[in-house]
Amino acid sequence: MGPIGAPDASPPPLAGAPARRYTRPMPDPALARHIAACNNIASPAGLIPFRMGGAQVGWVSPDLAQALTFRPRDFHFDGDGVGLAARLRSPGARSEALAAALPSLAAGGFLRIRNEAFDLRATSTGPVLGTLDRGALPAFGAMSQGVHVNGLVRRADGLHVWVGIRAKDKAVAPGQLDNVVAGGIPAGLSAEECLVKEAAEEARLPPTLAATARPAGRVSYVMSNAEGLRRDVLHCFDLDIPEGITPTPGDDEVERFELWPAARLLEAVRATDGIKFNVNLVLIDLFLREGMVADPDGSLRAGLDQGPD
Numbered sequence: 295m296g297p298i299g300a301p302d303a304s305p306p307p308l309a310g311a312p313a314r315r316y317t318r319p320m321p322d323p324a325l326a327r328h329i330a331a332c333n334n335i336a337s338p339a340g341l342i343p344f345r346m347g348g349a350q351v352g353w354v355s356p357d358l359a360q361a362l363t364f365r366p367r368d369f370h371f372d373g374d375g376v377g378l379a380a381r382l383r384s385p386g387a388r389s390e391a392l393a394a395a396l397p398s399l400a401a402g403g404f405l406r407i408r409n410e411a412f413d414l415r416a417t418s419t420g421p422v423l424g425t426l427d428r429g430a431l432p433a434f435g436a437m438s439q440g441v442h443v444n445g446l447v448r449r450a451d452g453l454h455v456w457v458g459i460r461a462k463d464k465a466v467a468p469g470q471l472d473n474v475v476a477g478g479i480p481a482g483l484s485a486e487e488c489l490v491k492e493a494a495e496e497a498r499l500p501p502t503l504a505a506t507a508r509p510a511g512r513v514s515y516v517m518s519n520a521e522g523l524r525r526d527v528l529h530c531f532d533l534d535i536p537e538g539i540t541p542t543p544g545d546d547e548v549e550r551f552e553l554w555p556a557a558r559l560l561e562a563v564r565a566t567d568g569i570k571f572n573v574n575l576v577l578i579d580l581f582l583r584e585g586m587v588a589d590p591d592g593s594l595r596a597g598l599d600q601g602p603d
């Protein structure tokens with residue numbers, strides 16, 4: 295078969311019959327645009343591999359690599375890129391070397407320090423090779439992992455979804471819609487442990503309820519932005535929130551929570567840009583699993599898994 299939208303290699307029509315074009319059904323472009331926006335870099339051309347313990351964990355810009363040459367004791371260069379010195383054999387030693395480099399890199403405008411350590415891995419399920427401040431992950435093109443929870447209420451008139459309205463002073467996506475619970479996974483925590491913590495902090499949901507959330511899969515993407523390269527893996531969970539329980543803000547992340555019919559939320563994804571960029575992907579995954587959108591050629595599903603393994 296030819297490319298999407300091209301005529302299929304179908305048998306010729308019978309003599310005297312009108313010519314007919316056969317085309318593959320297309321996915322909804324209003325949904326596909328969000329996937330494309332989160333995967334806006336075709337290849338890492340121009341970036342330099344970054345390694346730890348012999349495994350590649352990220353990509354750095356030539357300018358950042360140049361800055362690392364001023365720390366030759368900890369960062370070594372060869373034909374395969376830049377890596378932490380081989381003498382740094384333990385995750386703790388690697389973490390210390392990275393942390394020591396960050397103040398000068400931040401002063402040089404390469405990153406901002408957020409004082410929250412994230413685990414560094416070559417793959418999402420691989421061993422922890424070290425830790426790095428969350429604010430430095432994009433500059434090093436290192437994988438970040440997070441949890442996103444769909445808060446679901448099933449009623450006679452259909453599925454409803456709890457959404458958070460992000461605070462207007464947030465640095466990222468101010469005032470936009472978010473999942474009921476979402477957050478990056480700090481060093482040392484599992485996705486499930488992070489979920490329970492974030493549910494209490496962000497939405498004041500009791501741990502006994504949060505622990506009933508069901509793993510629903512994952513989405514991943516690679517996005518180039520002003521901070522560097524975001525290589526994100528989002529672990530998706532579905533949580534049934536009983537009638538009578540209302541999420542309430544527990545910190546400054548969101549202003550309020552609202553319960554939306556899923557059909558209204560789908561229309562917002564399709565027709566607006568009012569939803570946080572990566573939350574669109576989590577919701578498209580939900581809509582696919584709930585049978586609310588068609589994916590005739592499988593490209594929407596495939597598009598949700600373009601990031602790290």
